[in-house]
Amino acid sequence: MLTTIGFDADDTLWQNESFFRLTQERFTNLLADHAAPDHLHDRLLAAERRNLDRYGFGVKGFTLSMIETAIEVTDGRVPATVIGEILAAGREMLAHPVNLLPHAREAVTALAAEYRVILITKGDLLDQERKVAQSGLGDLFQAVEIVSDKKPDVYRTIFARHGTGADQGMMVGNSLKSDVLPMISAGGWGVHVPHGLTWALESADPPQGERRFHTLESLSGLADLVGKVAASHYI
Amino acid sequence: MLTTIGFDADDTLWQNESFFRLTQERFTNLLADHAAPDHLHDRLLAAERRNLDRYGFGVKGFTLSMIETAIEVTDGRVPATVIGEILAAGREMLAHPVNLLPHAREAVTALAAEYRVILITKGDLLDQERKVAQSGLGDLFQAVEIVSDKKPDVYRTIFARHGTGADQGMMVGNSLKSDVLPMISAGGWGVHVPHGLTWALESADPPQGERRFHTLESLSGLADLVGKVAASHYI
Structure with a gap:
């Protein structure tokens, strides 16, 4: 029996990764005299991975x-004015408007009529609340x-x-690693709705031979x- | 009837503001050549106030x-190495050990035997979870x-x-502004346990003639x- 459907938010219901990519481009341009884009991208990703245990997910940590x-x-020579630009880019991310993805509203509305629907997201508390409101x-x-993270126990x-209970629940999201795999581990259904852009730290392989795993091209097929x-x- | 007791965490159950003060001293020393301590403190407080709507509470925003x-x-001339020191100071705050305040454990233990006790805190999600665990x-x-914030509706x-329900609840904490006043507005009891150090943005006047307001010198008197x-x- 299925009673409850959980939705991921960023890049499932609304755009998110695209804002990170734009900011990263701006970051690359700001430091163009100091590092090649690929190298810079690798170093940034390494810093994000290193800091994840302390900063968690979200714009402030980024x-x-x-x-x-x-x-x-x-090597410590970046001008403070460039750092100021990075701060400004971060603040702009925290103010960007929320752009709903296609079919997001209709999918949630249709399911809310028959099921308990909940939203489960990670990131900075205040920023995620702002996006839900907007x-x-x-x-x-x-x-x-x-x-703070999406683990099987969190879903349980x-x-x-x-x-x-998780065994009567379904999680719908764009991240195999965060939305699908831990929900299936918790005993529920996991529905993957891929987004064109996925953060490198969210990549994972799809489960094999798992009856409770499904993939959809878009939310239009969810109902x-x-x-x-x-x-x-x-089942 | 009283059924449920909520505890604030930072500076109610364990030390917090003292770590912010130490970091602020370090910040003052790092910039000693550029600004007098008082002036620097005012500018930092102004930045924190200005950014509160975007960053929310916690170490990352600080x-x-x-x-x-x-x-x-x-004026944009601070060396990047100094910024690196500030980053390091922030990371250290996110790793500092949790020092329980006197009577915290015994107060919570005693009340947990007879009441529902809950912990209600604001700040960075991951950092607050870490402190609860530690x-x-x-x-x-x-x-x-x-x-993300402590308003009457949040308590309700x-x-x-x-x-x-909040009318059968009590909130215990060191901040009149966040722990006591909004809980009383929500219809509950508010117990103020002052801490020697309080962040300027948390200051508020005590309520007047409010029967559900109490002050304690320490948690030893809570039971x-x-x-x-x-x-x-x-009542």
Whole structure:
């Protein structure tokens, strides 16, 4: 039985990675005299990976990692004005408008009529709350959970709190690593809706021979898939 | 009737502001050639206030505001190595050990035997989770809620979710502005346990003629106070 459907937010319901990419381009341009784009990208990714345990996910940590990388690749010679530009780029990310992805509103609306729908996202608390509010989708969800990471136990707790357990729950999102695999480990269904842009630290291989795993090209097919799962064809 | 007791975390159960003060001293020393301590402090506070809507509370936003202030007060001439020191100071804050305040463990333990006790804190999600885990107090709480801000509606939602409503709840904390006043506005009890150090942006005047407001010198008196409130002497 399926009672509860969880949606990821960034790059599932609205654009996110594209803003990170734009900021990274700006970062590359700012440091063009000091490092080649590919090298800079590798160093930034290394800093993000190194800092993940301390900073967690989100724009503030990304900004701090950009600043750290700028100092590193210039051997401490980057002008403070460039650091100021990086700070400004981070603040702009925190103010960017929310652009819903195609079919996001209709998919959530359709399912909210028949199921408990919840939103589960990671990132900076205040920034994620702002995006939920600006998306106009907040009222469709029975609950919004902003978490520091998406592990099986996190899904177990959330689907027990707001639904009837993870084994009667489905998670829909663009990240195999964060949305799909840990939800399947928790006993639920995992639906992958790929986004053209995915952050390198979110990459993972799809599960093999897993009956509770599905892939959709877009959210437009979600209501149909859920209907089939509920009719037990896919259990 | 009183059923549920919420505890603030930073500077109520464990030290926090003292780490911010130490980092701020280090920041002052790093910029000693560029700005007098008082002036620097004012500029930093202004940056923190200005950025609160974007960064929210916590160490990452504080670090970003320090960097912004360093650039500002030096008219963009601060060396990148100094910015690197500020980054390092921020990372150290995110790694500092948790020092419980006197009577914290015994107060929570005593009340957890008779009441639902929950922990309600604001700040960076991952950092607050880390501190809860390191405090060793996590298992005493029925729930841990990390929120972006502490407003009456936030308390109403949390005490409805984990208790029997804010009007049957009490909030215990060191901040009149965040822990006490909004909880009283939500219909509950507010117990102020002042900490010697309080961040300027948390200052507020105590409520006047409010029967549900209490002040304690330390958490050692909390179980007694709760007993009296429960016996209706203080309703």
